[in-house]
Amino acid sequence: MRTELSAIADMLRGAKDIAVYAHTNPDGDTIACVLAVCSALNAAGKRAVPVCDSPLPEKYLFMKGAETFMLPDKTVHEAALALDSSGLSRLGGAGKSFLSAKKRAVIDHHRSHETFAPLDHTEPDAAACAEIVYFLLDGMGLVGKEVAGLLFAGIVADTGCFQYSSTTARTHDVARKLLAFDIDAADIVYRVVRRLTPAVFALKNRVLSKCRFFEDGKIAVISFLREDFAATGTSPADTEGIIASAIDVDGVEVAFAVSEVGDKDYKISVRSKENADAGDIAAAFGGGGHIRAAGCRLSGFYEDVVDKLLKAARDRM
Ligand SMILES: [Mn+2]
Structure with missing residues (x-):
């Protein structure tokens, strides 16, 4: 089943209170996507909260808004959006919270994706979920410098900095558009793929x-x-x-x-x-x-x- 991104954008436009979910044991892509969507929606005057059932790896704490992640609780949100998640089980302990929302959507890029929301947009050829989220937020006119930096970090994380065979011309094209926001790409690459303790x-x-x-x-x-x-x-x-x-x-x-x-x-x-x-x-x-x-x-x-x-x-x- 495939939902157009515009239907998910409509869901987000029509809601004031939105929970955005990362998968359990989160990686750089899911964290970046969730923070980018929350940043964009909050800037648009909505209340968006990032949710994950597990702690973030230390290396990703540099991402803008990382400290605002919440553990799943009993709050019932008006709308829920899961990102980079190939099935309900990937939300781990946040699955119940996700299902409690009346309006639900998921955006993913895994080949093994199993649908778990009424609105489901999956692109197995996308190198990162952040590559898809760019088109969602750009379509809503919500990409700014902060969002651009986050999405670039997600793409760098899932492609090993454009090294993997999943990287396409479109991946580079999205990266080019993100770089146009004057983000510090070298610093992001260092923090996501090179830095180690x-x-x-x-x-x-x-x-x-x-x-x-x-x-x-x-x-x-x-x-x-x-x-x-x-x-x-x-x-x-x-x-x-x-x-x-x-x-x-x-x-x-x-x-x-x-x-x-x-x-x-x-x-x-x-x-x-x-x-x-x-x-x-x-x-x-x-x-x-x-x-x-x-x-x-x-x-x-x-x-x-x-x-x-x-x-x-x-x-x-
Ligand atoms: Mn991913």
Whole structure:
């Protein structure tokens, strides 16, 4: 089902009190989209509140309005808009709050999207949800410097600064229009993709030095075990992006990051080059994602988990 963005704009124009939802364990794209929409609507004289069921990663606290995020509560809002969310379960503990609003809409860009609102606009070819939100807010005449900076941050976050194959001519075109608002693009890129804390630097060094290669160097496995988090004072939330250093190695076709998030409970990130489909490998374990980047969850003993991943990769290369 596909709703035109103009119908969602009409819903927003017709409401005074709007809750805007980020997905659980929020990433840069969802946070940026929610803050951009709230900033735009508040500037237009409405009351818009950003809602998320989980804390924001420290690196995104620089985004304008990040401190205004609210946990879901029992307040019934006139309208609700979920952004970058592929299904109701992605809202986590905020799902109930979202459903309590009479008018509901969702904007998303995931291929695996399952509709969960009467108004649903999904563009699987958009590199970031922020790329779509630009057209929503531009259509409403609500893009200013603050909104532009936020949307640019969302696009940079979801494309790894225009590096991923999801990046299109339209992505660059939207970025060009955002740059015209005189935003500090270099500072945003630094904060979203380059900056790291000394603790994360230590984690990265430790984990990469133990990277294992299989199948003549075609498969790389990096592991974030509890002892690695303990030794460096980090957590599973700090693993983002480190896998890029493994998939970038010459000869590596598939890279896995195995992150110990609980007792015999592992969160897996998968990256691939053109000879394999990361989404396909993750789907073998009930996960999903994009063709070059995907994820899934596995439980069991660490070595068994790695064996299962290696077999799935070998079968699909
Ligand atoms: Mn996204």
